[in-house]
Amino acid sequence: MTKSTYVELGEEKTSNQKGNMKRGVSILDFILRLIAIVATLASAIAMGTTDESLPFFTQFVRFRANYDDLPTLRFFVVASAIVSGYLILSLPLSILHIIRSSAGMTRVIFIILDTVMLGLLTAGSSAAASIVYLAHKGNRKANWFAFCQQYNSFCERISGSLIGSFIAIPLFIMLILLSALVLSRR
Amino acid sequence: MTKSTYVELGEEKTSNQKGNMKRGVSILDFILRLIAIVATLASAIAMGTTDESLPFFTQFVRFRANYDDLPTLRFFVVASAIVSGYLILSLPLSILHIIRSSAGMTRVIFIILDTVMLGLLTAGSSAAASIVYLAHKGNRKANWFAFCQQYNSFCERISGSLIGSFIAIPLFIMLILLSALVLSRR
Numbered sequence: 001m002t003k004s005t006y007v008e009l010g011e012e013k014t015s016n017q018k019g020n021m022k023r024g025v026s027i028l029d030f031i032l033r034l035i036a037i038v039a040t041l042a043s044a045i046a047m048g049t050t051d052e053s054l055p056f057f058t059q060f061v062r063f064r065a066n067y068d069d070l071p072t073l074r075f076f077v078v079a080s081a082i083v084s085g086y087l088i089l090s091l092p093l094s095i096l097h098i099i100r101s102s103a104g105m106t107r108v109i110f111i112i113l114d115t116v117m118l119g120l121l122t123a124g125s126s127a128a129a130s131i132v133y134l135a136h137k138g139n140r141k142a143n144w145f146a147f148c149q150q151y152n153s154f155c156e157r158i159s160g161s162l163i164g165s166f167i168a169i170p171l172f173i174m175l176i177l178l179s180a181l182v183l184s185r186r
Numbered sequence: 187m188t189k190s191t192y193v194e195l196g197e198e199k200t201s202n203q204k205g206n207m208k209r210g211v212s213i214l215d216f217i218l219r220l221i222a223i224v225a226t227l228a229s230a231i232a233m234g235t236t237d238e239s240l241p242f243f244t245q246f247v248r249f250r251a252n253y254d255d256l257p258t259l260r261f262f263v264v265a266s267a268i269v270s271g272y273l274i275l276s277l278p279l280s281i282l283h284i285i286r287s288s289a290g291m292t293r294v295i296f297i298i299l300d301t302v303m304l305g306l307l308t309a310g311s312s313a314a315a316s317i318v319y320l321a322h323k324g325n326r327k328a329n330w331f332a333f334c335q336q337y338n339s340f341c342e343r344i345s346g347s348l349i350g351s352f353i354a355i356p357l358f359i360m361l362i363l364l365s366a367l368v369l370s371r372r
Contacts, residue, residue, distance in 0.1 A: 065327075069325070069327040069328065070325060070327075070328065071319075072316045072319070104370050105370065107366075107370070108363075108366045108367060108369075108370045111297070111362065111363070111366040112359070112362070112363050112366070115301065115304065115359050115362050115363075116359060118301065118304065118305060118308075119304060119305075119308050119355060119359065122304075122305050122308040122309050122312070123308050123309075123311075123312035124312070125309075126308070126309035126310070126312050126313040127312040127313055127315065127316035128316075129313065130258045130313035130314075130316050130317055131316055131320075133257075133258070134317075134320075134330075135328070139255070139256060141251075141255040141256075142255065142256065142321070142330075142331075142333055143331055143333070144320075144328075144330045144331070145328075145329055145330070147328050147329070169305060173298070173301050173302060173305065176297065176298070176301050176362070177294075177297070177298050177301075179366075180293075180294045180297040180298065180365075180366065180369060181294060183366060183369040183370050184290050184291065184293070184294045184369050
């Protein structure tokens with residue numbers, strides 16, 4: 001064996017290690033996406049089916065609270081649904097990354113789309129959170145009344161459905177980190 | 187000249203082109219950061235100094251609206267201030283990228299920090315936007331009254347100060363895109 005063969009073998013080993021690292025990262029990417037799909041889909045469904053009728057009603061008014069009464073909560077449902085739809089569509093490309101670890105440009109595309117979706121999800125969740133906060137606490141100065149005393153289970157439901165989205169936000173940040181790491185190791 | 191010299195020259199040329207591309211991207215990165223600093227700082231200051239006293243008052247109550255009355259707007263000011271502080275601190279590293287275009291790991295760090303700051307800024311802005319929307323339109327179902335009829339200039343001010351932050355959000359997405367592009371071309 002000549003010296004140059006040793007060097008080649010060494011290089012092959014490093015490139016193999018890099019390949020394994022990339023494959024591991026791609027598998028982690030896939031798993032994170034699956035968790036994020038469950039989280040955002042659960043959020044969208046939980047919020048989108050929230051509805052409460054109070055057991056008493058007058059002749060003219062039937063007291064009923066629906067997530068649709070608050071436009072911000074509707075935006076939250078739409079945003080969560082779009083994000084979970086995007087995540088489902090991104091799964092094939094994520095699987096492709098596991099099989100062929102040398103895909104460079106598609107990872108840049110992933111970073112951009114993930115960033116945009118992170119923005120959309122954060123916007124929807126925090127807007128909804130500010131409304132849910134208002135529903136719980138109200139605001140004395142603005143004369144906004146906390147309606148959670150009346151609509152108890154409605155309020156619990158809209159608070160709970162935020163959890164999924166707020167779990168998905170750090171997942172997205174990790175997805176972007178993973179893509180950036182793979183790109184930096186090329 | 188031998189063939190191998192030609193090849194070397196060609197490689198040098200490509201690497202020079204790559205270096206120029208990276209330098210151009212780094213300069214663009216620097217300019218985008220400067221614009222984002224102005225935008226977020228203007229937002230924070232405009233919102234943080236919003237205050238309106240109505241020209242009439244009763245014996246007990248003086249009608250006065252302050253951004254501080256709404257906790258969400260306070261969060262907006264804090265978030266915008268943190269983001270503009272981060273952007274100012276990131277300028278030296280951005281200048282370093284212009285001088286030494288081969289910095290790889292620092293770009294990964296930039297992607298992560300930019301992503302986190304994008305999340306913080308989006309959260310602050312969209313939460314504030316949902317409250318400003320409520321101040322303008324109110325919500326009949328929840329009995330939340332639109333107080334913008336009374337506090338006219340207050341409402342114009344809090345609406346206007348959102349603009350800067352919503353300009354900075356796409357700038358952040360572009361910053362992340364630029365860092366990812368440079369990483370993919372290494």
